[in-house]
Amino acid sequence: MPRPAPAWERPAGTVFRSFFQWTPASTITAGYTAALSSREVPNRRTQEKPVSHAEEIQRGDRFEFGANWARFLTVLDDERIAQARASLKAMLGVETLEGKSFLDVGSGSGLFSLAARSLGARVRSFDYDPNSVACTRELRRRYFKDDPDWTVEEGSVLDPAFLSTQGTHDIVYSWGVLHHTGQMNQALDNVAPLVAPGGQLFIAIYNDQGGTSRRWTAVKKLYCSGLPGRVVVRLVFYPYFAAGRLLADILKRRNPFTSYAAYKSARGMSVVHDWEDWLGGYPFEVAKPEEIFERFRRHGFTLEKMKTCAGGLGCNEFIFSRNPKH
Template sequence: MQTTTEGYDFGSNWRSFIDHHLTDERRQEALRSLPAFLRESSLEGKTFVDVGCGSGLFSWAAYKLGAKRIVSFDVNPNSVACCKQLRFDEGEPANWEVLQASVLDDEAMRALGEFDVVYSWGVLHHTGEMWHAIENTAGLIRPGGLMWIAIYNRADALGLHSDGRVGSSRFWEREKAFYNRLPKMGQLAMDYTAAMGMVTAYLLSGRNPIREIQQHKQNRGMSWLVDIRDWLGGWPYEYASVEEIFNFVHGRFGYALENVISTNSLRNNEFLFRRPAA
């Protein structure tokens, strides 16, 4: 996960995911979800860049789906190590490169070149300079190529959301800043308090907590507890409405919106933009 030098250690959370939660079932869900949203049956012959690669799971999926070149990068050394481990497990293929770099580094981003598929899920809002990060990510798309980004939704209203979270985006901005000032034991206490709160919310809404936790892997192969930690600690934290993201990307670059999954909660809105062919 791409972060600035200060803030939550996403890489350590991804290490926990790789070591304890990355099952074959979660790998298969990544292989299913990547081409599904892209509306592509495979990535054969395409180039793919994973901006803020985190665990490296979706770089791995791009490799398995036949991408001819994969570039994965993250600013967090623990995330880079996770991705390198998945690459090592595949025999360190020459067409898959893993780098430590920041999406906010204009020169480094220009040096990467352009790609058929640019992927950055739940990353750019954690950089501390979200609009700058979106601009640099959009610059990586070749003519005719695709960009899949996921950005936290702007939720201005207070209330209970469908996934058990409560409050507005502004409330959680303050919570995340507070969380990152706590010692490790304080953070762990918040993690498990939040987990119990989610279980209680499931019960109050008539849902089976065990089923909800087990089914969470259908969300791109992710882990319920790892995602709770990521949500509580994910700082820096920014957010935007669907309209704000569309107006920025389409207005500045002229990219067409080809697919979108939107929410009225605190979750991510997902966007698939295509750069016009030259």
């Protein structure tokens, strides 16, 4: 996979760590504590009536990931698609996915379902967010219209009945998704049976940074609390992120306008949509690499490859293989 973008080009990069190392969560959320206290993620294990996606959004329990992906599709181009395809090939260590089945758990924009299909895989995509499902279907319409080898559905990784219809696959892919479910550990356990014996699981999970992660959780809750919170977060952090990029461009003697226009993350994303996804990405859970390793070891998986964020903010990436006899 191409080298990750420098810290100043990532919303969770080291340029921004000092703010969270020294700023208490109470300061970040001043004026909104009472409003947020009633908006904790619901415990779906004990609720008698399931909460719909729309209700979660309305209550401030969930970020509108799908709406952000819909905006991203307006800037999606062939270069970004090629970048996504290259990152998938590099991490999996392959040139083609011909003959493979690929399950995209939480397909989001549909970009990586598209990348997998263009590499020859038979693809199944699903997402909990109806707008994300619509985005994935739109990419299928644009690039693989009426293709019988690419199925797109709406469903939840926390729904055993739905998962029972998905079968098993050579590659199960869930990049930056399971930590946004509100029940990360359950979601991690639920994807394990979806991997065929001898198949691979490719996931990315936010790194646990202790107090820093808790402060970011406060920011995300504030963002999702409603329009006032969203405005406050954007007013504080958009200039903060932009200043970090500007400083980096000056130090590297780059034209800031050219740098912004040319921005592509290591996975084909865009700078503002990366910022928005980071700031609003709630529910938000984190894990240490060893916790992920141990959980899947118990499920009969072997770690093949791991790519960490060097102990910082961001996602640790893992590729596991399932024991053929397990």
